Amino acid sequence: MVSLYVMKTKTLKKNSVNVVTLGCSKNIVDSEVLMGQLKANNFNVEHESENDSHNIVIINTCGFVENAKQESIDTILRYVQAKKEGSIEKLYVTGCLSERYKADLEKEIPDVDAYFGTRELPKILKTLKADYKKELVGERLLTTPNHYAYFKISEGCDRPCSFCAIPLMRGKHISEPIEQLVQRAKLLASKGTRELLLIAQDLTYYGLDIYKKRELANLIDQLSDVEGIDWIRLHYAFPSGFPMDVLDVMNKRTNVCNYLDMPLQHITDNMLTSMRRGITKQKTIDTVNAIRDKVPGIALRTTLIAGYPGETEKDHQEMLQWVSDSKFERLGIFTYSHEENTHAHLLKDNVKEKVKKERADAVMKIQQEISYNLNQQKIGKTYNVLFDRKENDYFVGRTEFDSPDVDNEVLVKATDTNYIRIGDFANVKINDASDFDLYGDLVD
Secondary structure, eight states: OHHHHHHHHHTSEEEEEEEEEOSSHHHHHHHHHHHHHHHHTTOEEEESOSSSOEEEEEEEEOOSSHHHHHHHHHHHHHHHHHHHTTSOSEEEEEEHHHHHHHHHHHHHOTTSSEEOOTTOHHHHHHHTTOOOOGGGTTOOOOSSOTTEEEEEOEEOOOOOOTTOOHHHHHOSOEEOOHHHHHHHHHHHHHTTOOEEEEEOSOGGGTTTTTTSSOOHHHHHHHHTTSTTOOEEEEOOOOSTTOOTHHHHHHHHOTTEEEEEEOOOBOOSHHHHHHTTOSOOHHHHHHHHHHHHHHSTTOEEEEEEEESOTTOOHHHHHHHHHHHHHHOOSEEEEEEOOOOTTSGGGGSOOOSOHHHHHHHHHHHHHHHHHHHHHHHHTTTTOEEEEEEEEEETTEEEEEOTTOOTTTSOEEEEEGGGOSOOOTTOEEEEEEEEEOSSEEEEEEOO
């Protein structure tokens, strides 16, 4: 066994790193920044490589909800086994799970060489005997196709939502200065990025810490001046105190997509109060209506929670009616996860898992019909589509109303055209539609 181990490790490339990313788009950005730093230190670095020639693996974990935590642990254990078999030499773990449970992980999975928190990039590099290059701040090795990039404008969160462990893992809200973000956007544009997907734990809080006022509208206005950026898309806005001047910029600037991702979580006053959302049912409805009035045709994406502690059948039915009435263009739903050290953990997790899933399924059944009906209305219309990839017999793209991975896609038969380049825009006339996909043909 010893000789086999030695033989195997000798074939591994030195200073070769495989970065594995779990969880949300914020984690993707963190991994991309880490990879950029490693590449500048002459490491051979890949993202989620399928070959086993790397001698170092770094897992960027998620610790948001139970399923995500389990996936992170399973991934760590899989690479621990690979290390024991000699397929890799060093294993490091970073990200949210590591930030939140470092002491427990070190005790339970000691075969990992080191655990790091969410803001310990310099420490990771030092461990790898690499220099943290300050001149590279903003440099990233994109894991997405070059034509779009997740664009993190702040870190952390100051909101008191009862169910959320993000402040435990990401800390207090810290905004990036506007001038730095503009420079980063220019750098991305110079390398072929055409779409910026703005992300943060809460976009609407942007600027309050460093400018003492909400400056999201100003930031978007300045980013929209960056040459080469054709689309700017807004993700993760908080409904309470939403800065309506953002919508003025959306109306004024043609490269700001008529799209807003605003997780609302629930609708009944009972649930919203317990969730500590700082908003009522009526105020939520008024905010959604005001946004739609100000930007006609906007695509609103929201996220909900099913089975929060104390959610009654009445609460659930009220949410179903509201989803049916609101007709959100895009909607997703999670089942509640009982997270220790959150305010909601003090409550009894009294909705059975089976009921949580049934309630989530009931919401999505309504949303599926809404999405189908909205998509049917698009038949015969022409949209500007950004193409992301070729898959089987189709070129696959998106309209300005759709974000990668989570929203509708536009499919154009590859056999009908040879003129589509990935990362380019083209006009597509929709000729058919299903629940979550549109089908069309190129038009001049």
